[in-house]
Amino acid sequence: xxxxxPMIEVSGLHKQFRTPVVKEGRFAGIxxxxxxxxxxKEAVKDISFSIQKGDFVGYIxxxxxxxxxxxxxxxxxxxxxxxxxxxxxxxxxxxRRQVAKRLGVVFGQRSQLWWDLPVKDSYDILAHMYKVAxxxxxKRQGEMGELLDLKEFxxxxxxxxxxxxxxxxxxxxxxxxxxxxxxxxEPTIGLDVTAKRSIxxxxxxxxxxxxxxxxxxxxxxxxxxxxxxxxxxxxHGQLSYxxxxxxxxxxxxxxxxxxxxxxxxxxxxxxxxxxxxxELGLDAERTFQIVDAGSHEVHIEANRQQVKAMDILxxxxxxxxxxxxxxxxxxxxxxxxxxx
Amino acid sequence: MxxxxxxxxxxxxxxxxxxxxMQYKFNFILGTVLAATIQIAEFLMISIVxxxxxxxxxxxxxxxxxxxxxxxxxxxxxxxxxxxxxHLERYLTTGELDQLLTRPVPILLALMSQNIRLMPGELLQGxxxxxxxxxxxxxxxxxxxxxxxxxxxxxxxxxxxxxxIGLATATVGFWITRINELQTLTEDAAQTAVRYPLVLYxxxxxxxxxxxxxxxxxxxxxxxxxxxxxxxxxxxYGIALLAVICLVISLRFxxxxxxxxxxxxx
Numbered sequence: 001x002x003x004x005x006p007m008i009e010v011s012g013l014h015k016q017f018r019t020p021v022v023k024e025g026r027f028a029g030i031x032x033x034x035x036x037x038x039x040x041k042e043a044v045k046d047i048s049f050s051i052q053k054g055d056f057v058g059y060i061x062x063x064x065x066x067x068x069x070x071x072x073x074x075x076x077x078x079x080x081x082x083x084x085x086x087x088x089x090x091x092x093x094x095x096r097r098q099v100a101k102r103l104g105v106v107f108g109q110r111s112q113l114w115w116d117l118p119v120k121d122s123y124d125i126l127a128h129m130y131k132v133a134x135x136x137x138x139k140r141q142g143e144m145g146e147l148l149d150l151k152e153f154x155x156x157x158x159x160x161x162x163x164x165x166x167x168x169x170x171x172x173x174x175x176x177x178x179x180x181x182x183x184x185x186e187p188t189i190g191l192d193v194t195a196k197r198s199i200x201x202x203x204x205x206x207x208x209x210x211x212x213x214x215x216x217x218x219x220x221x222x223x224x225x226x227x228x229x230x231x232x233x234x235x236h237g238q239l240s241y242x243x244x245x246x247x248x249x250x251x252x253x254x255x256x257x258x259x260x261x262x263x264x265x266x267x268x269x270x271x272x273x274x275x276x277x278x279e280l281g282l283d284a285e286r287t288f289q290i291v292d293a294g295s296h297e298v299h300i301e302a303n304r305q306q307v308k309a310m311d312i313l314x315x316x317x318x319x320x321x322x323x324x325x326x327x328x329x330x331x332x333x334x335x336x337x338x339x340x
Numbered sequence: 341m342x343x344x345x346x347x348x349x350x351x352x353x354x355x356x357x358x359x360x361x362m363q364y365k366f367n368f369i370l371g372t373v374l375a376a377t378i379q380i381a382e383f384l385m386i387s388i389v390x391x392x393x394x395x396x397x398x399x400x401x402x403x404x405x406x407x408x409x410x411x412x413x414x415x416x417x418x419x420x421x422x423x424x425x426x427h428l429e430r431y432l433t434t435g436e437l438d439q440l441l442t443r444p445v446p447i448l449l450a451l452m453s454q455n456i457r458l459m460p461g462e463l464l465q466g467x468x469x470x471x472x473x474x475x476x477x478x479x480x481x482x483x484x485x486x487x488x489x490x491x492x493x494x495x496x497x498x499x500x501x502x503x504x505i506g507l508a509t510a511t512v513g514f515w516i517t518r519i520n521e522l523q524t525l526t527e528d529a530a531q532t533a534v535r536y537p538l539v540l541y542x543x544x545x546x547x548x549x550x551x552x553x554x555x556x557x558x559x560x561x562x563x564x565x566x567x568x569x570x571x572x573x574x575x576x577y578g579i580a581l582l583a584v585i586c587l588v589i590s591l592r593f594x595x596x597x598x599x600x601x602x603x604x605x606x
Contacts, residue, residue, distance in 0.1 A: 017602060072603055077441040079599040093599070100444040112439055116360040128352045129445055131345070157363070 005089060006050035007181055007213045008074065013083035015044040015069050043069040045237040047083075051215065053180075056207045058228035059217045062340050066237040067217045071185050074215070075105050088180055101130060104174035104212075108186035112170055113158045119169050120154050123176060130177035137176065144172035147202055164195030171202065182206065184216045188223055200226055221332045233339050241339055245332075252338045254330035255289075255301035258312065262296050266320025288312055296323075349445065353453030361456070376461020383408060383469060386535075399537040402482075403567055405473035408535045410491065410559040412466035414498030415531060416459045422503050424454040426527070428510040429519050435604035447598060448507075448591075483567060490566045490576055497576075497583040498558035502531070504586035505553055511590070511597035530555040557582055 021037040044066045051057050061067050072078040074085055076092030076099055085092055092099040106112065113122040127137045145151055148168040153161055161169060167187060174182060184203070188196045204227060206212045218224060224231055224245070231248060233241040241248055268290065288302035298319075302312055309327065316322060361368050386408065390401045419426065428451065431437040440450040470491070477483045509526045513519040530553045538546050538560045550556040557579050565575040 072438065075442050077438050078601065078603055096441070097444045097446070100442055103442065105442040107438070110435075110439065112442070114356060114360060116363045117356060121356060121359070125352055125356050128349055129443060 005053075007053045007055070007088055008049075008051040008215065009086040009089075010050065010070075010074070011048045011084050013044055013047040013070070013073060013085065014042070014081045015066075015073060015078065016081045017041045017043055042237055044073070044080075044234075047234070047237075047239055049232060049239065049242060051213060053213055054207070054211050055230060056203075056214045056228050057216070058224040058231040059215055059234065060219075060221075060224060060231060060336065061234035065234045067234055068185060070234065071183055071215070071217060075103060075183055076100065101177070102180045104177075104179035104182040106167075106170050106174050106182070106184045106187055108167065108184075108189040111158060111166055113166075113173055115159050116157055118155045118157055119150065119161070122158065122169075122173060126173055126176050132177050136178075140176055140178065141172075144175055147205065148172050148198070164191055164198075167191060167195065167199060168202075171199065175206070180213060182212050182214045184214065184218075186218055187216070188218060188220050196220070196223075203227055221336055225332050233336070235340055248339070249330070249332075249335055250305060252335050253303050253305055254335055254338065256304050256309075256330065257328040258300040258302060258309070259326040259328075260298045260300065260316050260322060261324040261326075262298070262320040263323045264296075264321060266296075266298070268293060268298075268319060346449070350449060350453055353450070354456055357453055357456040358458070372458065372461055375459065376465060379412065379462055379465040383465065397537060397539045399539070402473040402476040402480075403563065404536065405469050406477070406567060407537065407559045407563060409466045409470035409473060410495055410498060410563070411531060411535050412462055413470065413495045414502055414558050416462040416466060417495065417499035418502040418506065419457065420459055421499075422452045422506065423457050424451045425503070425506055425510055426523065427455070428513050429517070429523075432513050432517050432601075433604070437601060438603055441601075448594065477567065487566050490562070490573075494559070494562040494566065494576060494579070497562075497580045500583040501554060501558055501586055502527075504583070504590040505530070505555060507594055508590040511594045514597035514600045514602075526553050531558075534558060534560055554582065554586060 018038045018040055021039050047066075047070060059067055059070070069078065073080050074087070074092065076096040079093050087099050088102060090099050092103075113119065114125065123137070123141060126132075127134075132140075145154075148171065150169060150172060153165050153169070156165075158166065158169065171184075171187065187203070188199055191199065200223060203214065203216070207214050207227075214227075216223065216228065229244065231241070231243070231245055232239055233248075241251070243251075288300055288307050290298060291301050292299035298316070300312065300316070302309075313322075313325065383405075386404070387401065390396065390404055395401070396404065424431070425448070428437075431440070431451070437447070440447050443450065474483070474487065474491070478485065478487075505526055506523075509519060509523050512522060516522075530549060533541070533545075534549055534555050538549060538556055541549070546556070550561070562576055562579055564570045565573065
């Protein structure tokens with residue numbers, strides 16, 4: 001019913017942290033204690049975005065870029081220095097509890113469950129907290145339990161779970177009260193391939209079948225590539241990109257690497273200097289580069305947005321007898337590396 | 341949100357907190373026994389000293405015992421119901437407060453129900469000393485049975501005052517993070533000091549313990565009326581009013597402090 005309203009709305013968000021300046025030299029400790037000098041660290045600078053209901057958005061950035069700080073402001077943990085957050089139209093800093101009722105939050109680094117109690121007990125307590133009716137709780141617990149295979153460690157204390165099990169238990173717990181929005185802060189950190197896959201599958205389902213709005217931060221670019229329709233990149237506290245993954249690739253325009261192996265010798269065209277653009281003869285824009293030329297092998301970099309692979313092959317086949325061709329698409333991690 | 345919901349939730353949280361503790365039974369039992377032993381040893385020390393010197397500045401052994409017992413019981417009340425308010429520092433330095441903040445529950449309620457510590461040792465010791473001192477004073481005709489309800493009332497208001505002081509001290513942690521030493525000053529040292537009649541202390545310390553850290557109102561001030569009939573019964577009600585004022589101020593301060601929470605890096 002609130003389809004037209006954005007689920008998460010952030011405008012002009014700032015967060016500054018104040019830390020005392022540490023003095024150097026004599027009596028440094030005592031002077032630091034009495035100093036009135038502070039260094040202001042701007043963790044988040046003027047961030048604005050909005051996320052629609054049902055979106056699956058990736059929030060990425062290098063360590064210390066301000067990802068967690070943003071998430072903590074969105075969930076009402078930290079108060080912003082200025083700017084405003086609205087979750088489903090409500091400000092989490094003025095009405096923290098009201099917003100918390102409709103949120104699911106998972107921190108990969110830290111469990112939200114009761115450390116010393118069996119998994120089951122945590123769910124009982126959460127059901128009380130969020131006022132989930134018993135039949136509703138049973139139903140959802142069954143659903144999640146099946147999807148995430150929780151039965152095998154249902155009665156095990158949380159502290160004895162493996163990281164993969166704990167993560168599954170944590171995510172299922174965050175869904176118990178059927179929240180509208182799910183915030184996931186590095187949910188796949190430290191997990192093995194199988195565990196990552198099962199969590200990704202589950203998150204995908206939550207988004208597509210249950211219609212949950214999800215904001216995900218991660219350092220695993222496979223997470224982003226497989227799950228998110230949209231990414232936001234934060235760096236030095238500012239949003240440096242916001243849009244689809246394809247657009248991001250295009251924008252960065254990383255070249256495709258083509259490795260051509262020849263039978264016997266080959267002859268390069270006139271300008272044999274490496275890295276000089278080779279013109280295809282169509283127009284000045286359409287060029288590719290020879291980055292490495294060995295005795296039998298030539299490495300070529302070409303931006304596929306500008307040049308068609310077929311045109312390159314046609315040209316290359318004129319240089320000698322082609323034995324093998326290998327093409328590597330730019331890795332998403334490399335794309336991201338460029339943005340950072 | 342009805343009162344019933346909060347009470348139910350508090351009960352659920354307390355129960356799970358105790359169950360968590362019970363996972364480590366040996367530690368739980370040993371901790372309880374040790375705490376009780378320390379308490380009793382402490383009072384034995386004082387009674388030996390007092391027995392040797394008789395009264396201090398006009399305060400009999402019974403009266404000092406009374407002050408001691410009221411303080412112990414008020415503190416037991418405060419620490420039982422608000423255990424982890426005193427341990428906020430741990431939540432601040434580890435960023436554990438984050439988890440509590442993502443729940444639709446007041447932070448204070450969450451803190452109050454975490455790591456509950458039952459204090460049967462303190463309760464028993466405080467109760468025993470209170471019985472002994474009041475029995476002594478009733479036998480000698482210094483006070484009547486009427487002192488008992490007043491005393492119970494004063495223990496509750498005392499618990500509220502101690503809670504307010506503890507909460508305000510913890511709140512300072514939102515600015516300075518490490519508060520252990522501050523707590524030693526405003527809680528432990530102050531509470532120990534007012535187990536003795538305030539007349540023992542120089543005027544500046546007396547006003548410190550009454551105005552800056554109003555811990556003197558827990559046992560000493562009410563005992564002036566309850567044990568010695570000075571002022572009048574309005575004194576006890578005045579203290580109750582003071583306790584409510586302290587509570588409101590510290591709750592306001594706490595709310596403000598929460599907006600200054602900095603969390604930790606991850």
